[in-house]
Amino acid sequence: MIKAYKHVIxxxxxxxxxxxxxxxxxxxxxxxxxxxxxxxxxxxxxxxxSLLLRSDGTVWAWGRNYYGQLGDxxxxxxxxxxxxxxxxxxxxxxxxxxxxFALKPDGTVWAWGHNSYGQLGDxxxxxxxxxxxxPGLTDVIAIAAGTRQTFVLKSDGTVWAWGxxxxxQLGNGNTTDAVTxxxxxxxxxxxxxxxxxxxxxGDAHTLALKxDGTVWAWGTNARGELGDxxxxxxxxxxxxxxxxxVTAIAAxxxxxxxLKSDGTVWAWGxxxxxxxxxGSDTPESLTLPTEIGDTFFVHLNITxxxxxxxxxxxxxxxxxxxGWGGNGAxQLGNGxxxxxxxxxxxxxxxxxxxxxTGNGHSLxLKSDGTVWAWGFNPFGQLGDxxxDTSAMPxxxxxxxxxxxxxxxxxxxxxTAETGAGCIHLSWNVPDSSVIGYNxxxxxTSGGESGVPETDFAIAASSYDDYKIQSGATYYYILKPVxxxxxxxxxxxxxxxxxxGTGTIILTLGSPMMMVNGVSKEIDPGQGTVPVIVDQRTxxxxxxxxxxxxxxxxxxxxxxxxxxxxxxxxxxxxxDSTVIRVNGGQGSMDxxxxxxxxxxxxxxxxxxxxxxxxxxxxxxxxxxxTIHSYNASSDGSQTDDAGSTVSDxxxxxxxxxxxxxxxxLHQTGNSVSGSYVYSDESYYISGTASGNTLTGTFDEGxxxxxxxxxxxxxxxQSFSGRWHYDSEPEWSSWSGSRE
Numbered sequence: 042m043i044k045a046y047k048h049v050i051x052x053x054x055x056x057x058x059x060x061x062x063x064x065x066x067x068x069x070x071x072x073x074x075x076x077x078x079x080x081x082x083x084x085x086x087x088x089x090x091s092l093l094l095r096s097d098g099t100v101w102a103w104g105r106n107y108y109g110q111l112g113d114x115x116x117x118x119x120x121x122x123x124x125x126x127x128x129x130x131x132x133x134x135x136x137x138x139x140x141x142f143a144l145k146p147d148g149t150v151w152a153w154g155h156n157s158y159g160q161l162g163d164x165x166x167x168x169x170x171x172x173x174x175x176p177g178l179t180d181v182i183a184i185a186a187g188t189r190q191t192f193v194l195k196s197d198g199t200v201w202a203w204g205x206x207x208x209x210q211l212g213n214g215n216t217t218d219a220v221t222x223x224x225x226x227x228x229x230x231x232x233x234x235x236x237x238x239x240x241x242x243g244d245a246h247t248l249a250l251k252x253d254g255t256v257w258a259w260g261t262n263a264r265g266e267l268g269d270x271x272x273x274x275x276x277x278x279x280x281x282x283x284x285x286x287v288t289a290i291a292a293x294x295x296x297x298x299x300l301k302s303d304g305t306v307w308a309w310g311x312x313x314x315x316x317x318x319x320g321s322d323t324p325e326s327l328t329l330p331t332e333i334g335d336t337f338f339v340h341l342n343i344t345x346x347x348x349x350x351x352x353x354x355x356x357x358x359x360x361x362x363x364g365w366g367g368n369g370a371x372q373l374g375n376g377x378x379x380x381x382x383x384x385x386x387x388x389x390x391x392x393x394x395x396x397x398t399g400n401g402h403s404l405x406l407k408s409d410g411t412v413w414a415w416g417f418n419p420f421g422q423l424g425d426x427x428x429d430t431s432a433m434p435x436x437x438x439x440x441x442x443x444x445x446x447x448x449x450x451x452x453x454x455x456t457a458e459t460g461a462g463c464i465h466l467s468w469n470v471p472d473s474s475v476i477g478y479n480x481x482x483x484x485t486s487g488g489e490s491g492v493p494e495t496d497f498a499i500a501a502s503s504y505d506d507y508k509i510q511s512g513a514t515y516y517y518i519l520k521p522v523x524x525x526x527x528x529x530x531x532x533x534x535x536x537x538x539x540x541g542t543g544t545i546i547l548t549l550g551s552p553m554m555m556v557n558g559v560s561k562e563i564d565p566g567q568g569t570v571p572v573i574v575d576q577r578t579x580x581x582x583x584x585x586x587x588x589x590x591x592x593x594x595x596x597x598x599x600x601x602x603x604x605x606x607x608x609x610x611x612x613x614x615x616d617s618t619v620i621r622v623n624g625g626q627g628s629m630d631x632x633x634x635x636x637x638x639x640x641x642x643x644x645x646x647x648x649x650x651x652x653x654x655x656x657x658x659x660x661x662x663x664x665x666t667i668h669s670y671n672a673s674s675d676g677s678q679t680d681d682a683g684s685t686v687s688d689x690x691x692x693x694x695x696x697x698x699x700x701x702x703x704x705l706h707q708t709g710n711s712v713s714g715s716y717v718y719s720d721e722s723y724y725i726s727g728t729a730s731g732n733t734l735t736g737t738f739d740e741g742x743x744x745x746x747x748x749x750x751x752x753x754x755x756x757q758s759f760s761g762r763w764h765y766d767s768e769p770e771w772s773s774w775s776g777s778r779e
Contacts, residue, residue: 080410081439086349086399087136087154089420089766093122093412093437094134100125100143101440104422105766107737107745108139109170110154113501116170120421120428121438124477124500125153126171136399137186137236143172148180150193157662158189159220160204166220166548166663167555178222187236187245193222198230200249209276210238210245210260216276228257228278237266237292237348248290248297249278256281256290256299264295265328266310272328281309284330293348293366295326300346304339305332306355314367314380316351322380334383349398354386360393362386362405370401370417371432378432386415390434405434412437419747419766440476453532455519464537467503468519475521479528480504483516486534498522514538545585547571547645549578549663556588569640571665577631578658578665579642585667591652595641602633602641606652613643622651657706657713659724692734692752696759698776712736738763748774 083094090104090111101122102111109116112125128143128151135142140154140161151172152161159166162175178201183194190204190211201222202211209216212225231249238245238261246260246267257278258267265272268281281299284307289300296310296317307330308317315322318333338355341363345356352366352373364373365383374386386393386405390413395406401417413434414423421428424437455468466480477498483489494506509515516536521529546555552568553560563569563584571580582604583593591606600615612621618629631644645665646656657666692712696703701718703725712734713726727736727748734750750761758777 081406081412082395083134084395084397084404084406084412085134085136085141086397086402086404086422087141088138088400089402089417089422090136090139090141091397091399091402091404091414091422091424091437092125092134092136092141093439094131098128098130098132100128100131100134102141103424103437105139105420106170108155108168110136110139110141112141112153112170112172114171114499114505115501115503118420120426121424122440124440124498126499126501127495127497128172129497133184135184135186136397138188140186140191142184142186142191144181144184148178148182148196150175150178150181150184152191158205159218160187160189160191162191162203162220162222164221165551165553165560167546167551167553167560168662176221183234185234185236185247187247188238190236190238190245190247192234192236192247194231194234198232198252200225200228200231200234202247205245208245208261208274210247212247212259212276212278214277225278233290235290235292235297237294237297239294244295246292246295246297248281248292250287250290250299254284254286254288254302256284256287258297264311264326266292266295266297268297268309268328268330270328281330289346291346291348291353293353294350296348296351296353298346298348298353299330300343300355304341304343306334306338306343306346307331308333308353311351314351315382316353316366318353318365318383320382337383345396347396347398350400352398354396354398354403356393356396360391360408362390362393362396364403368432370430372398372401372403372416374403374415374432374434376432386434404437412439453519453521453530455517455532455535457517457535457537459537464506464509464515465503466506466517466519466535468532470502475529476500476524477522479520479522480506481518481520481531482506484513486516486536489516489518489534545588545667547580547585547665547667549573549665554584561588564638564640567638567640569636569638571645572642574634575631578645579631579634580645580665581636581640582643582645583641585645586652589654589667602643604652606654609652611651615641620651658715659713660715692729692750695779696776697779698774700763700774702779703776734759734761750774 080096081093082096085092093101102125103119103122106116106118111119113123114126130145131143132146133144143151151174153169153172156166156168161169163173180196181193182196185192192200192202194200201224203219203222206216206218211219228249230252232252233250236247244261244263246258249257257280259275259278262272262274267275269279284299286302287299288302291298293316299307309327309330311326312322342358343355344358347354354362354364356362363383363385365381368378368380371378373381375381375384390405392408393405394408397404402414402422403416405413414437415431415434418428418430423435425435426438453468457464457466477500479493479498481489482494514536516534518534519532549571552563552570554563564581569581571578586593586604586606589606594603602613604611610623613633615635616632618632620627620629629644633641633643636642654667692705701716703716705712705714712729716723716725723738723740725738727734732752737747739745746763746765748761748763750759752759760775763772763774
């Protein structure tokens with residue numbers, strides 16, 4: 042989109058993980074379970090979302106939810122804490138950018154949110170809106186989530202990594218990405234890890250603190266963030282010279298920090314906005330560790346240090362928080378929006394026990410059990426029920442801690458409708474004292490199972506059931522759940538038939554596909570994956586067609602494939618561009634072929650669209666999404682939810698806009714597509730309501746934002762506005778139909 046704007050917001054778009062997940066330095070942030078007397082025992086912050094760990098082992102989240110990083114099974118933002126689905130008995134949490142993580146006492150790791158680079162470690166590049174277990178990991182004691190990489194520390198002192206590895210960020214001496222955990226072979230005797238990076242340019246570096254008090258670093262080094270006296274990248278861990286007696290570490294976008302046992306703080310790397318805390322923004326960077334603050338920090342008795350983007354915080358043993366660096370969104374909490382050398386966060390936060398900081402917002406726990414937040418807030422990441430940015434701490438609206446069953450203030454009403462490959466259930470919330478709801482399902486009236494559909498109380502007011510079969514009829518009831526685990530009176534019973542519509546998501550290079558929300562192997566035991574050949578996407582079509590209820594026939598003599606789905610029949614021939622659709626002959630611009638694994642590969646878009654399906658391509662996630670449809674009684678096309686799609690009243694089609702040519706597809710009220718600016722194609726998606734369309738765009742390399750369009754009464758033009766996520770100033774975006 043607006044390339045000229047990008048350098049202005051480079052630093053605000055930078056992101057890094059809060060790191061230094063120390064084993065012993067900050068027990069309040071890492072302790073868990075039900076032994077704690079404090080109601081809340083941990084906080085974590087990502088780019089635009091926040092996490093909170095309760096002493097009962099549940100995790101709560103709020104803020105932006107575009108990639109499902111809130112973990113409630115939806116992609117709906119939340120301005121106050123909502124419970125992460127299915128997580129119990131959690132001992133610590135971590136977050137970065139748009140992904141979230143939880144560590145359980147058994148040493149297992151759970152992940153959810155953005156996964157385009159494999160940073161969730163589940164073997165795929167599919168985003169997850171509910172927690173999934175990272176396979177093959179046990180005995181983990183700490184998590185350091187980076188921008189597009191993730192690191193964990195095991196109890197034996199080894200470090201494991203996965204995600205993007207373009208510059209050797211994973212530390213194994215190569216540049217091969219990993220979608221599952223791999224051990225960093227040259228590292229041992231580690232007791233803490235921290236990971237950071239600049240999401241704008243893909244920079245990422247990681248620090249490891251060894252038991253002997255030395256610090257090791259690897260990854261990108263454009264501003265000297267590895268502290269080895271150079272600006273050369275390192276694909277294997279290298280010792281940071283001159284540092285001993287270190288007790289805690291933290292990493293910012295392009296800067297690094299260390300706390301020593303004598304109370305001194307050391308910093309190196311980028312010094313934009315005075316990020317290093319040396320009293321000014323010059324020099325621009327330091328390539329070797331330098332003590333900052335003279336004796337100032339020694340007298341503070343620091344117990345923890347956290348960094349993100351271009352700012353840093355320290356926590357003292359008497360509960361004070363001091364911060365410095367960039368402050369354009371008020372993330373330092375000192376009442377101003379100007380960069381600052383160490384200043385105290387306002388008095389509301391005296392008595393702090395834990396801190397976390399995101400790209401433009403920060404969080405703190407207090408000893409009185411309250412949670413506070415300050416800084417940037419366009420997605421409700423401060424958790425106070427508003428989207429107002431604040432340079433002063435505001436109190437997070439916490440979920441009520443109720444015990445016992447309270448009287449319901451009204452009837453609980455459950456409704457059901459068919460969704461995209463699922464049954465969508467929703468309900469009102471008449472009783473604010475509940476902690477969630479148990480959903481029960483059956484195939485006969487009154488025959489609902491005695492076991493809830495989920496092993497957790499659903500905290501949201503809706504749920505999508507993907508565990509359905511085409512043509513089957515299902516019955517549901519809902520019961521409220523209270524703090525002591527007891528259930529309230531059931532809702533009304535609803536029944537609905539699964540109509541056979543569905544959604545299948547395939548990812549380039551992955552042998553797995555998501556079928557109505559369930560992960561399945563495309564070609565069991567063969568490892569067949571979707572590929573791009575001559576700018577066309579090819580897939581092993583059999584799995585897709587059979588999942589949608591169709592059939593495939595093969596004529597060896599003619600080398601012909603016959604696909605039947607509903608009332609449509611498509612015939613194709615290997616190595617031929619001829620296609621026959623319902624008896625009529627045509628041609629394609631790409632021919633089917635047989636892969637080296639002896640699987641027939643077909644051009645996905647041409648075939649599926651001739652079968653009455655639609656296909657959406659997401660260049661950012663490298664995914665192909667196939668939607669199936671029904672035919673309505675009047676002959677118009679309907680989407681998976683049964684809503685009629687009309688070109689004359691929809692956003693579908695081609696548009697000429699001031700930011701390039703835009704092509705949109707619409708399914709019900711869901712709109713997605715792409716726009717081309719300066720010969721580059723970018724992804725856009727949103728939700729239509731009346732004559733308005735609101736949503737998000739993604740330009741890659743971390744440039745994401747929001748837009749609002751309003752269509753003219755004749756449906757031939759729109760006026761609107763947009764802004765990047767890190768820059769709240771709106772700019773114009775209008776267009777007209779082609």
